[in-house]
Amino acid sequence: MSKQADLSVEFLGFKMKNPFMLSSSPVSNSAEMVGRAFDAGWGGVAYKTVVSDRIPIIHPSPRMAAYRPAGKRQLGVQNVEQTSDRGLKANLLDIMYLKKRWPDHLVMASIMGFSNQEWADLAKACVDAGADMLEVNVSCPHMTVEGSGAKVGQCQELVQKFTETVRNSCKIPIVAKMTPNITDITVPAMYAKKGGADGIAAINSVAGLSGIGADDWVPSPNVFGKGAACGFTGPAIKPIGLRCISELAKCHDLQLPLSGIGGIETWVDALEYLLVGATTIQVTTGIIHYGQGIVENMIEGLSDYMTIKGVKSLKELIGKALPNVHATHDFDLARQGIARYDLDRCVGCGQCYVVCRDAGGWALDWDAKKRRPALDEKKCLSCMVCSFACPVDGLITFKEMPKSYRRAETVTLGKELETQRRS
Numbered sequence: 001m002s003k004q005a006d007l008s009v010e011f012l013g014f015k016m017k018n019p020f021m022l023s024s025s026p027v028s029n030s031a032e033m034v035g036r037a038f039d040a041g042w043g044g045v046a047y048k049t050v051v052s053d054r055i056p057i058i059h060p061s062p063r064m065a066a067y068r069p070a071g072k073r074q075l076g077v078q079n080v081e082q083t084s085d086r087g088l089k090a091n092l093l094d095i096m097y098l099k100k101r102w103p104d105h106l107v108m109a110s111i112m113g114f115s116n117q118e119w120a121d122l123a124k125a126c127v128d129a130g131a132d133m134l135e136v137n138v139s140c141p142h143m144t145v146e147g148s149g150a151k152v153g154q155c156q157e158l159v160q161k162f163t164e165t166v167r168n169s170c171k172i173p174i175v176a177k178m179t180p181n182i183t184d185i186t187v188p189a190m191y192a193k194k195g196g197a198d199g200i201a202a203i204n205s206v207a208g209l210s211g212i213g214a215d216d217w218v219p220s221p222n223v224f225g226k227g228a229a230c231g232f233t234g235p236a237i238k239p240i241g242l243r244c245i246s247e248l249a250k251c252h253d254l255q256l257p258l259s260g261i262g263g264i265e266t267w268v269d270a271l272e273y274l275l276v277g278a279t280t281i282q283v284t285t286g287i288i289h290y291g292q293g294i295v296e297n298m299i300e301g302l303s304d305y306m307t308i309k310g311v312k313s314l315k316e317l318i319g320k321a322l323p324n325v326h327a328t329h330d331f332d333l334a335r336q337g338i339a340r341y342d343l344d345r346c347v348g349c350g351q352c353y354v355v356c357r358d359a360g361g362w363a364l365d366w367d368a369k370k371r372r373p374a375l376d377e378k379k380c381l382s383c384m385v386c387s388f389a390c391p392v393d394g395l396i397t398f399k400e401m402p403k404s405y406r407r408a409e410t411v412t413l414g415k416e417l418e419t420q421r422r423s
């Protein structure tokens with residue numbers, strides 16, 4: 001495609017050239033790194049969480065492990081990294097430099113206080129350094145400093161208190177970053193709003209144990225013989241992030257601009273977050289996997305999509321999927337369907353037969369001579385597991401059946417036992 005669509009977006013009064021931001025993490029650790037990302041095309045940054053110098057931050061070593069189940073592609077990262085371990089002065093100077101050198105790019109300073117006073121001091125210091133807005137980090141799941149991070153985010157009164165402290169210390173917009181490690185993410189978000197937050201970012205890392213060493217029985221990352229439930233991120237958490245953003249966007253009393261985070265690596269991931277209500281998009285693990293350059297594909301892909309769809313501005317996409325996100329009790333259960341096979345494209349691998357027999361309705365017969373499946377429509381559960389197993393994309397699809405369609409009952413092998421029981 002030739003001409004780039006207008007990807008600009010306004011977030012809490014700041015006009016960004018596109019919605020793509022580095023999220024607060026090792027990918028936004030210094031001005032040198034962030035500057036290169038701005039030049040590569042990113043529209044903004046949530047700068048790596050800044051703390052005071054009172055408690056020295058030491059990262060466990062090693063601090064990350066890759067999640068590659070059964071040797072597949074990188075589905076996630078398990079990390080025990082803390083907030084920034086750089087001195088406060090160094091971080092403030094870098095924030096100042098970024099704002100001077102790239103005034104048109106959004107610089108959001110992420111902060112975490114270990115006392116009420118620290119929240120106030122950090123807010124003021126980052127405002128003085130020129131930050132456009134602040135991200136209140138109450139959501140890191142593995143801080144080694146007692147009573148900080150997600151421990152705060154899971155206690156609504158503290159979320160409100162610390163947001164209020166930050167609100168009373170500055171006039172620039174405040175975004176509260178939520179933990180997903182909670183039952184209902186709208187609850188702390190509402191408390192953040194009560195405390196004066198102007199926007200919500202979600203999600204921070206999901207607390208997880210993504211691997212245990214088979215030889216040493218230690219969870220990854222193995223920090224000299226010890227592991228811990230800690231931050232899990234990347235494509236595997238995208239479903240959780242999308243759900244959280246949609247819940248926040250649908251929360252009638254919240255109505256705050258949202259920054260979507262969690263497993264975003266492609267323009268399609270970004271689009272999905274926009275469609276469920278995010279205004280900006282933040283990325284870490286995608287960059288850990290592939291580098292900053294992924295933003296080029298995100299820009300090009302989203303731009304082409306908008307051009308093809310005739311969408312003039314990004315605003316038109318935000319929240320567009322929300323009317324389609326229902327509670328399951330809204331489903332029309334009277335409408336039923338089955339799998340449809342386009343057997344002209346079949347390569348005869350037999351995978352559909354195997355999974356339908358072992359995990360579906362055993363609705364397929366197998367013609368061993370022709371090496372083709374044959375579907376008994378009455379037995380098909382429309383579970384669609386055959387379509388996941390089929391190596392030919394789009395060969396097995398879903399089709400709706402007429403209202404008169406009745407599915408056969410699953411065979412009950414124990415039927416004769418009933419007569420035995422009666423006699």
Ligand SMILES: Cc1cc2nc3c(=O)[nH]c(=O)nc-3n(C[C@H](O)[C@H](O)[C@H](O)COP(=O)(O)O)c2cc1C
Pocket residue numbers: 023024025026048049064077079081082083084110137140177203204205231233234235237261262263264282283284285286
């Ligand atoms: C190694 C690592 C360090 C992180 N450090 C921070 C941090 O200092 N502050 C913060 O708010 N989030 C931190 N995060 C969380 C990310 O900003 C982001 O919320 C999370 O990784 C989910 O996004 P992703 O799936 O794109 O990685 C960190 C994530 C990783 C992987």
Ligand code: SF4
Pocket residue numbers: 338339355356357359360361362363364375379380381382383384385386387
């Ligand atoms: S949809 Fe389920 S029951 Fe139907 S053919 Fe596929 S695997 Fe079998």
Ligand code: SF4
Pocket residue numbers: 341345346347348349350351352353371372373389390391392395
């Ligand atoms: S899985 Fe697909 S390609 Fe393989 S036999 Fe079934 S329909 Fe044919």
